[in-house]
Amino acid sequence: MSSPLSAAPKLRMSKPDWLASPKVFRTEVLAGLVVALALIPEAISFSIIAGVDPSVGLFASFTMAVVISVVGGRKAMISAATGAMALVIAPLNHEYGLGYMIAAVILGGLIQIVLGALGVAKLMRFIPRSVMVGFVNALAIMIFMAQVPEMHDVPWAVYPLIIGGLALMVLAPKITKVIPAPLISIVVLTVITVAAGIAVPNVGDKGELPSSLPVPGLPDVPFTIEALTTIAPYAFAFALVGLMESLMTAKLVDDITDTHSNKTRESLGQGVANVITGFFGGMGGCAMIGQTMINVKTSGARTRLSTFLSGAFLLILVVVFGPVVSDIPMAALVAVMILVAIATFDWHSIQPRTLKRMPVGETVVMLVTVACVVATHNLAIGVVVGCIVAMVIFAKRVAHLAEVSGVVDPDGNQVVYAVTGELFFASSNDLVYQFDYKGDPGDVVIDLTDAHIWDASSVAALDAIETKYAQRGKKVTIIGLNKPSAEMHEKLAGQLTAGH
DSSP states (O other): OOOOHHSSSOOOOOOOOGGOOHHHHHHHHHHHHHHHHHHHHHHHHHHHHSSOOOOHHHHHHHHHHHHHHHHHSSSTTOOOEEEEHHHHHHHHHHHHHHHHHHHHHHHHHHHHHHHHHHHTTGGGGGGHHHHHHHHHHHHHHOOOHHGGGGGGSSSSSSSHHHHHHHHHHHHHHHHHHHOHHHHHHHHHHHHHHHTOOOOBBGHHHHOOOOOSOOOOOSSOOOHHHHHHHHHHHHHHHHHHHHHHHHHHHHHHHHHHHTTTOOHHHHHHHHHHHHHHHHHTTTTEEEEEHHHHHIIIISSSOOOOOOOOHHHHHHHHHHHHHHHHHTTTTTHHHHHHHHHHHHHSSSSGGGHHHHHOOOOOOHHHHHHHHHHHHHTTTTTHHHHHHHHHHHHHHHHHHTTTTTTEEEEOTTTEEEEEEEEEEEEEEHHHHGGGSSOTTSSSEEEEEEEEEEEEESHHHHHHHHHHHHHHHHHHTTTEEEEEHHHHHHHHHHHHOOOOSSSO
16 A cells, blocks of 8 residues: 555656756856856956956956856856946946945845836837847947957067967867867967967956955945935946846847746846845946857857856956966957957848848937947947837837828718827827818718827827817717727816816
8 A cells, every 4th residue: 555655746856957968068167167268357357447456346257147147037148247337336436435336236236126026127028129239239349349459559479369369269160069169269379378488468467366255245335325325326327237238138148049038037136146246345247248149159058057157167267277367368368259249240230132121210220229339338328229219210100100081971061080090199290280170061070990099199189179170160079989099088088288
C-alpha cells in the first residue's frame, strides 16, 4: 500500500538555461570574460567624467551587472556604469562632494522602483519604429565617436594594431567559433605588444585599478530637507535617463534574439541594482548598449550567466589580475568597439532603395533622432525629441482623414452631413468650416456613424457648429455616435464655453 507522501506530485526544479549544454555554458562564460575586459576602460573613463576615483566606476559596474543578472527582466543584457548617468550626476559631485552623488544614486534607484511599480514600462509601446531605428543608428555613431579620442595624438603603432585587431575578429570565426573573436583579438594584441615591447596606450594608463573589495556603507550626507531638495532633481533625472536607456536596450535585444523580456521587472531591477550599488559606494548605472551588443550579437550569449560573470570577472580581473589587465593595449579594445559599431548600425535603413520606399515623415523622424543624440550625447533626449516629432507628423497626417459630405433631401427641407474619420484637436479645427450655414435648409442632420470623437476639442467643434446654425434659426441633430463618442459628447456638450 502506497503512502500519501508517495502519491503526492513531485516538485521538479527546472534546469537553468545556461546548463542546457556544454556549448551554451562555454559561450556564456567566454562572453562574460570578453565583456568584463571591455568594461574596465569604459568604467574608468566614466569615473573620470564624474570626477571620482576609478574604483567608484569599477565597483558600480560589478554590483550593477551581478544584481541585474538576478533581478532584471532581460536575459543577457549588460548593466554597468554608463556615460549618460555619469553626466547626469557629475555636477553633484563637483559642487557638493561624493556623498551627495552616492545619495542621488540611491534615491534615483528608489524612484525607478516606484516608476516600475506604476507601469512606466508600458510607455514603450508608444515608441515608433522610426525612433527605434534612429536610436540604433545613433548608438552605433556614439560608440564609434567614443573611440576617436583613442586614435588621436597616439603613437603610429596604434593604427596597425587596430587594423590587425579588426582583421583578427573578421577572420577568427572562419577558423573557430569556440572562442569569441574579440577575446582572441585582445589576447593576441596584448601578447604582441608586451613581447615586442611596443609602447602604446594601455588600460593601466586610464587610471589605477583597485586592489581591495568594495565595502557597504551609508553615504556621507546630512539627513535634512535641504539635502533632499538638493539631491532630488538629479535623482529624478538619473532615474528617467536610466530607465529609458535600459528599456530601449531591452527592446533592441528582444528584436535581435527574437525573444520577449519583462520590461516591468527590468524597471524594478534597475532600481534595486542602483540602490545596492549606491550602498556599496558606486556611481550607479543602467543598461550598456555597446557591451550588450558585444555580449549578445558578437559573442552569442543568451542567458543571465553571461551578465553575472561579466561583473564577477570584472572584479576578479581588477583586484587579482590588475597588473596583467593593465597591459592590455587600448587599441585592442578600440578595435572591438569599432566592430560593434559597424554591426549595430542599421545599414538597410539608409540604402537608397529603402529611403525611396519609406514615407518621408518616417525618414525625418529617424534623422531627427540621430541628430539629437549626436548633438547632445544623450540617447534619452534623442528618443524623446524623436517621439515628439513622430507624434506631430502623425497628427498632421491623420488630421486630413476627417471628411464631410452633404446630401440635401429632394424636398429641400433637410440636409444630411456624413462625417468620416477621426475627430481630435488637429482634425476638428477644420470641421467647423465644412458646413454651409447660410445656404442649408432649416433641418440639419450630422451623421457620425463613420467617425469617432477622441477629445474635448471635437465636442467643442460640434458645439460651435450647432451655435452657428442656431444663430440662423436652424436645428441640428447629431446621430450615429458610437458608445464612447456618445458618452464623451453627452458629458461635455454645452459645457466648454465661458459661463458654464
